[in-house]
Amino acid sequence: MKKAIxxxxxxxxxxxDPRSTQPHVxxxxxxxxxxxxSIDQGIDIFAGRQKGHVYSRYGNPTVEAIAxxxxxxxxxxxxxxxxxxxxxxxxxAFTTLVMALLNSGDKVLSQANIxxxxxxxxxxxxxxxxxxxxxxxxxxxxxxxxxxxxxxIRLVLVESPANPAMQCADIAMLARLARHYKAYSAVxxxxxxxxxxxxxxxxxxxSLYSTTKYLNGHGNAIxxxxxxxxxxxxxxxxxxxxxLNGTNASPWEAWLTANGxxxxxxxxxxxxxxxxxxxxxxxxxxxxxxxxxxxxxxxPQHDIAKKQMSSFGGxxxxxxxxxxxxxxxxxxxxxxxxxxxxxxxxxTMALHPASMSHRNIPPEIRKQNGITDxxxxxxxxxxxxxxxxxxxxxxxxxx
Ligand SMILES: *Cc1c(COP(=O)(O)O)cnc(C)c1O
Numbered sequence: 001m002k003k004a005i006x007x008x009x010x011x012x013x014x015x016x017d018p019r020s021t022q023p024h025v026x027x028x029x030x031x032x033x034x035x036x037x038s039i040d041q042g043i044d045i046f047a048g049r050q051k052g053h054v055y056s057r058y059g060n061p062t063v064e065a066i067a068x069x070x071x072x073x074x075x076x077x078x079x080x081x082x083x084x085x086x087x088x089x090x091x092x093a094f095t096t097l098v099m100a101l102l103n104s105g106d107k108v109l110s111q112a113n114i115x116x117x118x119x120x121x122x123x124x125x126x127x128x129x130x131x132x133x134x135x136x137x138x139x140x141x142x143x144x145x146x147x148x149x150x151x152x153i154r155l156v157l158v159e160s161p162a163n164p165a166m167q168c169a170d171i172a173m174l175a176r177l178a179r180h181y182k183a184y185s186a187v188x189x190x191x192x193x194x195x196x197x198x199x200x201x202x203x204x205x206x207s208l209y210s211t212t213k214y215l216n217g218h219g220n221a222i223x224x225x226x227x228x229x230x231x232x233x234x235x236x237x238x239x240x241x242x243x244l245n246g247t248n249a250s251p252w253e254a255w256l257t258a259n260g261x262x263x264x265x266x267x268x269x270x271x272x273x274x275x276x277x278x279x280x281x282x283x284x285x286x287x288x289x290x291x292x293x294x295x296x297x298x299x300p301q302h303d304i305a306k307k308q309m310s311s312f313g314g315x316x317x318x319x320x321x322x323x324x325x326x327x328x329x330x331x332x333x334x335x336x337x338x339x340x341x342x343x344x345x346x347x348t349m350a351l352h353p354a355s356m357s358h359r360n361i362p363p364e365i366r367k368q369n370g371i372t373d374x375x376x377x378x379x380x381x382x383x384x385x386x387x388x389x390x391x392x393x394x395x396x397x398x399x
Pocket of ligand 1: 089092115117118159163188190211212213223224343
C-alpha cells in the first residue's frame with residue numbers, strides 16, 4: 001500500500017487516473033508538462049532518442065492528433081507524405097513559416113488582394129529586412145518577371161481563392177516557377193480546405209490554414225496549421241521555430257477543432273451548393289453589377305478554378321449598381337443574415353471589406369485589386385437556401 005501523505009500534500013499531488021479502457025473521443029490534455037518514468041527516459045526523450053512528450057509548447061497529444069489528421073486530409077488519395085503542425089492561429093502559421101524559412105535580405109513574392117491581416121503582416125516583416133514584392137499572381141509573365149528581377153525572393157505566397165475578390169491563381173504554375181527560381185511556394189488554402197483543393201498535390205511546398213474558418217466551422221476556436229511534405233524541413237526548421245516563438249496551439253482549441261472537422265465533408269457540400277445558388281441569384285438580379293464567385297462561367301479565372309478545385313466553396317463577393325451607399329443600405333436591411341467579421345461558419349455572414357477586414361490596406365492598393373468601396377463579402381452558410389435568398393432579396397428591395 002502507498003504511504004499515506006498529509007492532506008496538504010494530497011491536495012497538491014496529481015490525482016490518480018482511474019481509466020482502464022481507451023476513451024472513444026479524443027481527450028483534452030490540458031497539461032503543461034509530462035512525467036518521466038526515470039531520469040534515463042527523460043534524457044532519451046530530450047535527446048530525441050525516444051519518442052515522448054516533454055512540455056506542451058513542444059507538443060501535446062490533443063494538438064498532435066489534429067495536426068496529423070489535417071496532414072492526412074491534405075494529401076488524401078495520393079502517396080505524397082505530409083506532416084502537419086497546429087498553431088495558435090492562422091496568423092501564427094504565417095509568422096512561423098516566414099521566420100523559419102527566411103533571413104534578413106530575403107524577399108517574399110505575394111499578391112495584394114489577400115486576407116487583410118496577411119498583407120499587413122508581410123508589410124511588418126520589412127523592419128526585419130524581409131520585404132515583400134507585390135504582383136498579380138494570376139499573371140504567369142508578371143510572376144516570372146518578378147522572380148527574375150528579385151533574385152532574393154525565397155517564398156511565393158498565394159491565396160486562392162483570394163479574400164475578398166475571389167481571384168484564383170494557378171497553383172501548379174506558381175509552384176513550378178517558384179521551384180525554378182529556388183523559392184518555396186506556400187498556399188493559403190483556408191477558403192477551399194483540403195476537400196476542395198490540395199496544394200501539395202499541385203506541387204506547392206506548403207499549405208497554410210486558418211482552421212478558425214471552415215476546418216473548425218463552428219466559430220468557437222482560433223487555430224492555424226502548416227502542412228508540408230519535407231519532413232526534415234518541417235521538423236528541424238518549422239517545428240523548432242514554433243517552439244521558440246511559442247506559436248503552438250492550445251489543446252482546448254485543438255479539441256474544438258477536432259469536433260468541427262468531423263462534419264467538414266457534409267458542411268462543405270452544403271456551403272458549395274448554397275453559394276452556387278446565391279451566386280446565380282445575384283448574377284441575374286438587376287441591382288447587382290458584379291458577382292465574384294469562382295464557380296460562375298463569368299469569373300475571369302473560372303477555368304483555373306475548375307482545373308484545381310473539386311468544387312468552388314462557400315465564399316463570394318458582389319457589388320451593387322448603387323455602389324457603397326446602396327451596399328450600406330442593403331447590409332442594414334438584412335434580417336436573417338448577421339454582419340460578422342469572420343467566415344466559414346455554419347451561418348451565412350455578410351461583411352464590408354473596405355471598412356472592416358481590409359480597412360488598414362491603403363485605398364489605392366484596394367482599388368487596384370478589386371476591393372472596391374462597394375464590395376460586399378458573403379460567407380454563405382448551410383441553412384435552408386430559401387431563407388438565405390429571401391433575406392438577400394428583401395434587403396435588395398429596401399435600397
Ligand atoms: C482568417 C484568415 C486568416 C487568419 O487566420 P486567424 O486564424 O484569424 O489568425 C488568414 N487567411 C485567411 C484566408 C483567413 O480567412
